[in-house]
Amino acid sequence: DAGVTQSPTHLIKTRGQQVTLRCSPKSGHDTVSWYQQALGQGPQFIFQYYEEEERQRGNFPDRFSGHQFPNYSSELNVNALLLGDSALYLCASSVEGYGYTFGSGTRLTVV
Amino acid sequence: SQKIEQNSEALNIQEGKTATLTCNYTNYSPAYLQWYRQDPGRGPVFLLLIRENEKEKRKERLKVTFDTTLKQSLFHITASQPADSATYLCALDRQSGGKLIFGQGTELSVKP
Numbered sequence: 001d002a003g004v005t006q007s008p009t010h011l012i013k014t015r016g017q018q019v020t021l022r023c024s025p026k027s028g029h030d031t032v033s034w035y036q037q038a039l040g041q042g043p044q045f046i047f048q049y050y051e052e053e054e055r056q057r058g059n060f061p062d063r064f065s066g067h068q069f070p071n072y073s074s075e076l077n078v079n080a081l082l083l084g085d086s087a088l089y090l091c092a093s094s095v096e097g098y099g100y101t102f103g104s105g106t107r108l109t110v111v
Numbered sequence: 112s113q114k115i116e117q118n119s120e121a122l123n124i125q126e127g128k129t130a131t132l133t134c135n136y137t138n139y140s141p142a143y144l145q146w147y148r149q150d151p152g153r154g155p156v157f158l159l160l161i162r163e164n165e166k167e168k169r170k171e172r173l174k175v176t177f178d179t180t181l182k183q184s185l186f187h188i189t190a191s192q193p194a195d196s197a198t199y200l201c202a203l204d205r206q207s208g209g210k211l212i213f214g215q216g217t218e219l220s221v222k223p
């Protein structure tokens with residue numbers, strides 16, 4: 001049973017560019033959350049999608065947007081990239097009463 | 112504002128000993144507290160979840176306690192092994208499957 005799958009694994013972008021990251025949740029999970037993890041820090045919540053709607057949002061600017069598709073997969077879009085957006089972006093899926101299943105992440109480097 | 116603090120220093124212990132990691136929080140009333148393990152370059156892996164009305168939970172060599180009065184959780188690994196070396200993250204949640212607030216993690220190193 002495949003867990004959470006994220007693509008790409010690594011990405012290098014230039015300041016001002018836009019990026020799209022993709023996530024396929026674990027089979028049977030319908031809720032997808034995105035987190036940003038800077039080096040040496042814990043993950044920070046960006047937003048959560050359920051039934052194709054954004055259900056919760058963390059303290060991130062509108063440059064960060066997302067989408068969930070009918071098959072529960074999800075995308076994270078970041079516009080007007082800044083150097084400070086360089087981080088590991090994690091996707092997690094869940095079912096109620098249990099912990100999250102995280103993907104291995106996408107390492108984004110902005111130069 | 113909400114704050115979660117884990118052991119700031121890395122924890123170095125000898126194989127076979129019990130590792131104890133601490134998670135303290137302020138300005139928050141979590142319904143759930145979770146512990147994750149993270150290896151370098153990988154995503155966190157779920158270990159244990161404990162609810163606010165539970166005092167203790169065990170899974171194999173792992174034990175978690177949750178004291179909502181002290182606003183603290185302790186995570187124990189008994190009979191530690193070098194393979195237990197990783198960063199351990201504490202995370203709080205007000206609702207199951209909701210937004211997780213993570214601590215900064217504690218790096219554990221188990222020496223043979």
